[in-house]
Amino acid sequence: MHRISLLLRKISTLLLFAYFSAGALTLGVAVYAIARLFIRDIRGRALFIRRCTSKGFRSINAAARLLRVYRVSLEGAVPSASEVRNTVIIANHPTLIDYMILTSLLPENTTCVVSGRLMSGFMRHIISHMLYISNDLPLEDWSSLISPEDAILIFPEGTRSSHHGWRIKFRRGASNLALRLGRDIIPLRIVC
Numbered sequence: 001m002h003r004i005s006l007l008l009r010k011i012s013t014l015l016l017f018a019y020f021s022a023g024a025l026t027l028g029v030a031v032y033a034i035a036r037l038f039i040r041d042i043r044g045r046a047l048f049i050r051r052c053t054s055k056g057f058r059s060i061n062a063a064a065r066l067l068r069v070y071r072v073s074l075e076g077a078v079p080s081a082s083e084v085r086n087t088v089i090i091a092n093h094p095t096l097i098d099y100m101i102l103t104s105l106l107p108e109n110t111t112c113v114v115s116g117r118l119m120s121g122f123m124r125h126i127i128s129h130m131l132y133i134s135n136d137l138p139l140e141d142w143s144s145l146i147s148p149e150d151a152i153l154i155f156p157e158g159t160r161s162s163h164h165g166w167r168i169k170f171r172r173g174a175s176n177l178a179l180r181l182g183r184d185i186i187p188l189r190i191v192c
Contacts (some may be wrong), residue, residue: 122134
């Protein structure tokens with residue numbers, strides 16, 4: 001019985017990866033190309049792409065629940081678009097799918113701080129069209145990329161979480177960022 005359960009889990013995971021890949025290809029080619037052609041306003045284009053990405057990730061999370069590939073819970077209330085204005089949202093980073101989980105739940109006016117390493121790879125075009133912020137940029141340059149309506153999502157551990165019991169050790173950069181930008185902090189904890 002255990003072998004059948006394991007086989008079913010592997011098949012479910014494979015199906016989810018295929019669904020994710022098909023969605024990424026559709027978003028990466030069709031949606032981003034259409035947005036670039038028809039939406040001239042850079043911020044409007046970024047919000048449209050974020051909205052499409054959020055809906056795509058929402059459908060992947062629903063498929064994962066249906067296939068029982070993973071379960072996710074979030075400690076902390078998911079804020080609405082008006083509640084995230086001018087805030088810094090901090091979250092732990094226990095898995096590789098944390099960004100996908102949070103993007104599917106948070107409003108489109110949430111921008112993300114990404115590793116500078118991602119800005120040199122194949123993801124750089126998508127990240128730049130979404131107006132995400134590289135952590136390599138000086139803070140002074142951020143003002144052109146964010147507006148007061150935006151929230152900033154950051155994973156203050158800088159990498160995936162290392163668990164020491166229930167304690168999570170955040171780096172101080174997120175709190176320094178919130179203080180320097182004059183923004184409130186909204187903490188979220190992902191359990192997956």
